[in-house]
Amino acid sequence: MPAKVLLELKNVTIKFGGLTAVSDLSFKLFEGEIVGLIGPNGAGKTTVFNLISGVYRPTEGEIYLNGENITGLKPFQICHRGIGRTFQVVRPFGGKSVLYNVMVGAFLRTNDTRKSREKALEVLQLVGLYNKKDVLAKNLTIVDRKRLEVAKALATEPKLLLLDEVLAGLNPAEVDEAVEMIRQIHKSGITILLIEHVLKAAMALSQRIMVLDYGKKIAEGSPEEVTSNPEVIKAYLGDNYGIA
Ligand SMILES: Nc1ncnc2c1ncn2[C@@H]1O[C@H](COP(=O)(O)OP(=O)(O)OP(=O)(O)O)[C@@H](O)[C@H]1O
Ligand SMILES: [Mg+2]
Numbered sequence: 001m002p003a004k005v006l007l008e009l010k011n012v013t014i015k016f017g018g019l020t021a022v023s024d025l026s027f028k029l030f031e032g033e034i035v036g037l038i039g040p041n042g043a044g045k046t047t048v049f050n051l052i053s054g055v056y057r058p059t060e061g062e063i064y065l066n067g068e069n070i071t072g073l074k075p076f077q078i079c080h081r082g083i084g085r086t087f088q089v090v091r092p093f094g095g096k097s098v099l100y101n102v103m104v105g106a107f108l109r110t111n112d113t114r115k116s117r118e119k120a121l122e123v124l125q126l127v128g129l130y131n132k133k134d135v136l137a138k139n140l141t142i143v144d145r146k147r148l149e150v151a152k153a154l155a156t157e158p159k160l161l162l163l164d165e166v167l168a169g170l171n172p173a174e175v176d177e178a179v180e181m182i183r184q185i186h187k188s189g190i191t192i193l194l195i196e197h198v199l200k201a202a203m204a205l206s207q208r209i210m211v212l213d214y215g216k217k218i219a220e221g222s223p224e225e226v227t228s229n230p231e232v233i234k235a236y237l238g239d240n241y242g243i244a
Contacts, residue, residue: 003030005067006160006191007083012051012061021047023215024061029160034182034192036206036223038199040235045195046088046214049162052193053085054078065160079108084158086149088165088195094138098129098148101137106124116155123154126188127181143174147181152183161185163194167201175201203227211235 007029014022021181022044029035050056052063054075060069061073065081073081084105092101099120105124106116112187125131132140137148146166153161163182167175179201186192196202202209203223211219211226213235226232 003032006030006031006033006065007052007193008064009048009052010064011060012048012058014047014051014056017057020057021215022051022212025212025215025217026061027210027217029191029193031159031191032189033208034186034194034206036202036209036210037193037195037214038197038202038209038226043212043235045212046164047215048212049085049164049193052162053080053083057120072128079156079158079204082157082159083162084153084156084160085162085165086117086146086153086164088147088168092140092145092148092152094135096137097134098140098151099133101148102151102155105152108156119157120151120155123151126154127151128177128185131204135199142169143178146170146178150181150185152160154190158190160191160193161195163192165195165197166198167198179205227228 005028009025009027012022012025013020024121029126037048038044045155051058057072065083069079070081102120102124103116106119110116124133127150129147129151130143132144150166167178170178175198178242182205206223209226210217211232218235219229219232
């Protein structure tokens with residue numbers, strides 16, 4: 001059976017004044033995939049997430065989820081339809097417990113406190129934060145804040161999860177653990193689009209990679225294909241990250 005298209009962007013452009021942050025971007029995500037979105041700083045990656053999740057409305061083009069046009073819907077409506085996301089800059093309710101923060105996400109699907117607590121505990125188990133459920137969010141280490149960010153998104157029960165640099169700032173051992181966590185999330189049946197500067201991890205996780213540069217998709221393919229693409233190498237030259 002051919003794979004089902006879960007998300008499709010058709011010729012999406014967004015301009016901020018004179019700056020075209022995303023330019024004529026088209027791609028499809030198939031159900032069950034893990035796809036990496038990479039590119040130098042300022043390439044437009046987070047803006048793509050903001051477009052998909054309804055934070056911004058495209059200047060031109062359309063976005064489809066399961067064949068339905070979701071362009072211009074509000075973030076809450078898009079979340080309700082099954083797209084969850086993490087934020088590059090994490091912002092939990094610092095003075096509240098980990099469990100409370102995750103229950104806020106779970107309340108998207110239920111009004112029942114007991115059910116939302118159950119859901120929150122289930123996702124805390126999945127991201128490895130169960131033992132810290134009563135810790136105040138502000139007292140978490142960076143790696144645990146990243147886990148919390150993922151847990152909040154998972155609690156909304158997404159079909160598609162958008163992960164924005166959840167590996168940034170982690171040490172190599174923590175990156176390995178987080179990669180394993182992302183694999184587990186994927187195994188649970190969630191399609192994943194991930195933005196990553198830790199290219200090794202992006203390559204290890206992704207079946208397919210798309211490369212953005214100055215808002216344009218300059219390459220797409222297997223990790224091997226994109227890393228040997230001269231245009232991609234050129235886009236990364238002069239960037240801090242390198243391609244290895
Ligand atoms: N709300 C906005 N208003 C004006 N310009 C914006 C806005 N949001 C993003 N931009 C600009 O759009 C471009 C793309 O930014 P974006 O944050 O999407 O890049 P990125 O690829 O996620 O970069 P990084 O790797 O540093 O996170 C940048 O030039 C940024 O300054
Ligand atoms: Mg970004």
